[in-house]
Amino acid sequence: MTPLLTVENLRVSFPTRTGMVEAVRGVNFTLGRERLGIVGESGSGKSQTGRAIMGLTPKHANITADRLAFGEADLLKMQASERRRLRGKKIAMILQDPKYSLNPVMPIGRQIMETLKTHEKVSRSEAKARALAMLEAVQIRDPERVFNLYPHEVSGGMGQRIMIAMMLVCGPELLIADEPTSALDVTVQLEVLAILDKLVVERGMGLVFISHDLRLVSSFCDRVLVMYAGRVVEELAASRLSEAQHPYTRGLLNCLPKIEGDRHPLPVLERQAEWKL
Amino acid sequence: MALMETKIEARRSGARASALIFSLLRFLLTVVTTYLGLLAVTFFIGRVVPIDPALAIVGDRAPAHVVERVREELGLNLPLYEQFVIYIRQALTGDFGTSVLTTNPVMTDIRRVFPATIELATVGTLIGAFFGVPLGVLAAVKRGSFADQIVRIIGLIGYSVPIFWLGLLALVLFYAKLKWVAYPGRVDIVYEYSFTPVTGFFLLDSAMQRQWDVFRDVFRHIILPGALLGYFSLAYISRMTRSFMLNELSQEYIVAARAKGLSETRIIWFHALRNAAVPLITVIALSYAGLLEGSVLTETIFSWPGLGLYITNSLQNADMNAVLGGTIIIGSVFIAINILSDVLYRILDPRTRSR
Amino acid sequence: MTANDMTAKPTLRQWLLSDRPQSRRQARLGRLYVIWRQFSANRLAVLGLGIIIALLLVAVFADVLAPHSPIQGDLRGARLLPPGSGGYLLGTDDQGRDILSRLIHGSRLTLFVVVLVAIIAAPIGLIVGTVSGYAGGWVDGVLMRTTDIFLAFPKLVLALALVAALGPGIENAVLAIAITSWPPYARIARAETMTFRNSDYISAVRLMGASPMRIVFFHIMPLCISSLIVRVTLDMAGIILTAAGLGFLGLGAQPPLPEWGAMIASGRRFILDQWWVAGMPGFAILVVSLGFNLLGDGLRDALDPKEAGQ
Amino acid sequence: VTPADTLVEGFAFDDIITLDPGEAFELSTAEVTANTYSKLVNLDMNDTSKVVGELADSWTISDDGLTYTFKLKPGLKFASGNPITAEDVAFSFERAVKLDKSPAFLLTQFGLTGDNITEKAKAADETTFVLTVDKAYAPSFVLNVLTSTVASVVDKKLVMENAKPVTPTDEYKYDTDFGNEYLKTGYAGSGPFKIREWRANEVVVLERNDNFFGEKPKLARVIYRHMKESSGQRLALENGDIDVARNLEPGDLDAVTKKEGIATTSAPKGTLYYFSLNQKNEKLAKPEVIEAFKYLVDYDAIGETLIKGIGSIHQTFLPAGQLGALEDKPYKLDVAKAKELLAKAGLADGFTVTMDVRNNQPVTGIAENVQQTLAQAGIKLEIIPGDGKQTLTKYRARQHDIYIGQWGSDYFDPNSNAETFTFNPDNSDEGKNKTLAWRNAWDPKDLTVKTQAALLEKDSAKRAAIYEDLQKQVLATGPFVMLFQQIEVAGYSDKLKGFKLGPSFDTNFVYTVSKD
Amino acid sequence: MTASALSIRNMVVTFDEFRALDTVSLEIPVGESFGIVGESGSGKSTLLRAVAGLNRFESGSLEVNGRAYSGWRRDHEFYRTVQMVFQDPYGSLHPRQTVDRLLLEPLAIHGFTDTEVRIERALDEVGLGSGFRFRFSHQLSGGQRQRIAIARALILEPKILLLDEPTSALDASIQAEILNLLEQARRDRGLTFVMVSHDLAVISHMCERLAVMKSGKVVETLSVEQLRRHDVATDYTRKLMVASEGFVRHEA
């Protein structure tokens, strides 16, 4: 069976005044109908990897890959319009901050319906019904009311649920979530994750979950990729986190304070130059 | 979770009622103080001007004793503060005195000439917005491209060229040489007495009365000054549009819209522009207000019988009542337009609605 | 020499662009250099700068450059000559004066006006705006009401009325324009101050015990200055145009001063047959204000990275 | 294109402030009034030294020269349809004197006052009007004054119907405004045209008066369209949007002359352009300096360029055409001579003075040129431009150094100019007669007396001699540098027939015009 | 009982009728490290800012080392005693000033003369060499910026440091460095810490006692030992504790 997503030697680079900056330097992985976590420190290229898959990289950037395929379809070779039709329909992406990711001047319901209407021929009433159903699915209590609200009128947690509803309303097969909860309160964070988890399980989607929180990723995903300076330095099953080999991963695990722990000072990560190679 | 949300709601609506009253009071205060300030400054200017207002009434060749008598009639011999009180009292009732130049009450004159200015400024703004917004959007979308440079240069020239100079050149070219447009004034003398304006906006009036030949003629008169003003407002509007669009296009919700699979056209013209429209309204309103005033020079060149010309003429004839009345009216319109743009802003931007 | 240059150049550049400057001077120069690089990448902006420098040079060396007297003309012999004839490169005006020489000498007046207005209006606007934005409360209320009153005035009309009151003349025109042009600066400075006022870095300075005066002058003003410079540069064009407009209406510079706006006004009568009399000064105004606009536009891109994008 | 039954004139009439003939004293208004009101007498268009009857059929002057008796033509009617009677004439005089507006002095100089006017100007019967003056003035003087527009006859019935009651005060003792407010924009006359509308700085519209007693105008309507700029008038004229351009400057005049389908006409007017030296300024008060200034104007160059076609060089204070006017032109640009004179005055190194200039042409151009020629003699002239009211305010307050401006005769009689240039009985700041001599603080000494004497001289030749003498004196020593006499020009479409300019503004008649 | 470094009683802060702080009372002895946790919007920052005089408090009292303060008036003595580090390292450094200038400012305000020495020392102390002295903030990484912010706070040698989520904007690996740095400084100088965080683990690592805030109120004050023993009084605290464990899948 072909995997849902195949990434081979993906590279993303940006021209800047001081030369080319390689944000992603040869990332390889495949994804089935599973939950894949990507962790790594800030600037390690997690988001750019996700965006490259979606085709949301800024225009001036360079993307190359030996293979970047969604099922059988080669994403890099297809036409822009074809790729657009995939976006939101088959592949969807949730962004980090709901406050900035929703159009501030458009009611929430219309934003959800817009996704539907772009990809499917549906009547207004049907679109509305499905949008409401979706809002319900992400556990929004009063969908009818929320439907007509504007983004600034809802809390962060609700906003993130709406983002999820908006992206999942067409029933994509692959969902990329780029730090979907880091803007939220710890307590709310878990509720949102629970919803996401439920939807993945129920709909059998593939999920790429990007985060910098190693502990969160390992408790939520099946498999974890650890990125460092644009490369995947380690890939492991979530359950075997403690067996991580790479010194970076180990360092990362180590330096987190624990409620129970009492290590003073905390061990810190000594970055080695050879990790970058 | 739900508890928190309802709390936020409750807090908001509670604050809303008092905030409304507060902002209303504040707003009234602003208008009143601004207006009083306007009056004070105009009064001051009126008294400081080294022109004897009495001269304006009696004309150049009047004998001395007539001038003296008129000075007393005008109350110019009263102490300054008494004059000021009288001035304020009259102005607040909309009485700016009588124009010595036209012998009409200043308000009557303004009511007659102002529509001409408004019509001209409106045409100018419409032209400016109609071309300026798309150009600005184009420049922002194709930023750094050749098209962007062209739009930028068009805009910059608009900012740099003396309007009275360009107006003169345009008049020579389009009226004298090519004979494409009509001049001077608002309508040909032929129609002056067959056409009775109702609203004072000639385009509107002639269209409503289905006098299409008049409409055509009015159009031929207004198009050149209108286009000229339109160019200036275009320069401003296109630049601001570009900058607002750049700002919107770099927002995350644009990325989100792309992630939804929307077409670029829809993203640009619907999502981004709809957001850019919020500040753009203020810009267009300001440019409109600017044109109302900026028409002073244009009206001079095109003999356009509007407020600008009225004020300049009055100024040259020491008709201070008319000058100050006109100034106050333009000032009031400025205030009104600002308020209006504020209201529009609130309507367009849902974020400000609940405040 | 050349070899020395070859090696010195890259090191100077590197020194300027260094991520870890070693002295205050290097840091400051480095920042300026970055701005300059941003700026000079914009060809139009450099063109603008070139125009302004040319204007400066022309103004300084006017006496040397002008081929004729800007004031004494030959009414009988050389009135309204077309460009090129009789040794008059840009023709002569209705007093038989050489238009080129008048334009050259007029550049001084143009500079005089813009510089004076800028140094009167910008500081007033900056102080009013930052103080009002930072202080808030009734101070803000009073200052902003005042600003609103001036803003509510039709600018040109107010200037006209003021000049009428003060008497015509270039100094009074400058004063009138200055009085009418500070409010927008105050508004900008205030708006910017409001965004900085509650920022953490200003809070941090407050927490060090800095007095409000110190905060406004040393911490807030420098932040407002770059957008103010941009705005003032862009406004220079507007100032030139307003001054010309006053000149055009006969309220600016007095004859025989070769003020460009006044030159258009007196040349206007000949626009149909002797286009150059009004055409040349109009063109000069266009070029110079375009120069200021290009410069300001480039400065905005260079100083305000948000406007410029990446 | 202008309508066939309508004459459209492009005309700068921004000086109009009222249309009431009892109040108006402006040049443009004079033209409007002249075409819309009738007077007892008028200038003879063919010989301006003569006066002919208009409403008056005939008149007699008593032997003591004090009583003028006018007999009206029969069957006259106002535009309103009311008959014109001697009562109306008397009323017109009465209201002008009682209103006491700017032009009232023209009548009051004959000893008419608000208290005695009903006696001195009265209707003897339906068609006989009797005017009594206080001295035996030269009849030509009295009759010339009566041709001015203040003597226009208004429709008493109509006016009084529209009069507003006022509360009498110390200054104004009457309980009615004599229809002043109504007539500011209204009309109550009997001329060939009636006034339909006046919008300040926009338009004046005249319509044919079907009740006119004389020959009816051929055109149904005359529209004066306010156009300030010469170039704009020329453009509109060339494009056929107006029929007549009234304020063409030399360059534009030249251009339209060459244009096919456009004709031009001109007429010398009684308006003189001059600059005057305030005698309060010590330097300017020196006789040598005064003379030097007269040598520091390049009359010829100015005549050939700046005022070409619109003015002729003229150095005496009486305009050509008036009784006794001299055509002497002794002065030419002579810098050497001027320098010599200045040296004699002890001002060899020159000095700085200001000149108040109203910013319109050709005055500004001339001022600039004078600035250049003065500079050649070391005199630095600073020009202070201002609009008319501004410079005039200063001039009337005697605060100027040099004032450049124009003077138009108030009525077609040499006394008008003589009085202002050579009459100044009280040169103190409180002086009542604010003549031009007074404004420049010039004490003309015995000229004042001579001016008054000329007024009572019945013999025209002797009277002329006095004026010639006055002119010579002013030419030699007066602080007035006379520049030129205005020639009014107009460019007009050659479709017009019978378009002519008169010798004064109140003789620019349009009722003779017809169109092809 | 030891002397209180910071004594807050019934402090109330309102913004347009909204009570951001509702009668909060805290007693923090000299030398203690005190933590404050709570969800977003619960008033943690408002509390710190009210103490620092950046927000006005309407009622209640505030004593710092025995000196009483009210409203937002603070004297120089206060600033020498209390300093603060902000959450967002990107927003807390003046964008137009070099590190040198940033550190010079407090010294200039308080009239220090040995500025050179102090700046060098402060940079050393936070582990940045003098190589960073003339950089602008945009030439620094987030962790470096936060170090500068700490250096700036320490340069006046305060006794009490208010820390508003000093590491929440940073990576886990950098967080450890900053936390270590703060601990070191506290140990060396005997500082009193008031530290706000939404991460219970960080608080328990750094603090001895903590307060849990919700909707502008302190719902519970407890010691770290109690926290570790799960000996908590309110549901809300318990919920926070569960959340910090990571995601737990409820298998259906």
Ligand SMILES: Nc1ncnc2c1ncn2[C@@H]1O[C@H](COP(=O)(O)OP(=O)(O)OP(=O)(O)O)[C@@H](O)[C@H]1O
């Ligand atoms: N438009 C761009 N131009 C130049 N460089 C860029 C651009 N966008 C991203 N980069 C660089 O690419 C690298 C990877 O960025 P990316 O956003 O993928 O990081 P990340 O792992 O998502 O980090 P974070 O956790 O902070 O979101 C960074 O070093 C960044 O500087």
Ligand SMILES: Nc1ncnc2c1ncn2[C@@H]1O[C@H](COP(=O)(O)OP(=O)(O)OP(=O)(O)O)[C@@H](O)[C@H]1O
């Ligand atoms: N200047 C202000 N004006 C109005 N409301 C404010 C202001 N500052 C804070 N608030 C409100 O006060 C409440 C508490 O804010 P505070 O910043 O103290 O929360 P916090 O606990 O620090 O949250 P976070 O963890 O998000 O930083 C919030 O609801 C906030 O909206």
Ligand SMILES: [Mg+2]
């Ligand atoms: Mg990222």
Ligand SMILES: [Mg+2]
């Ligand atoms: Mg906070």
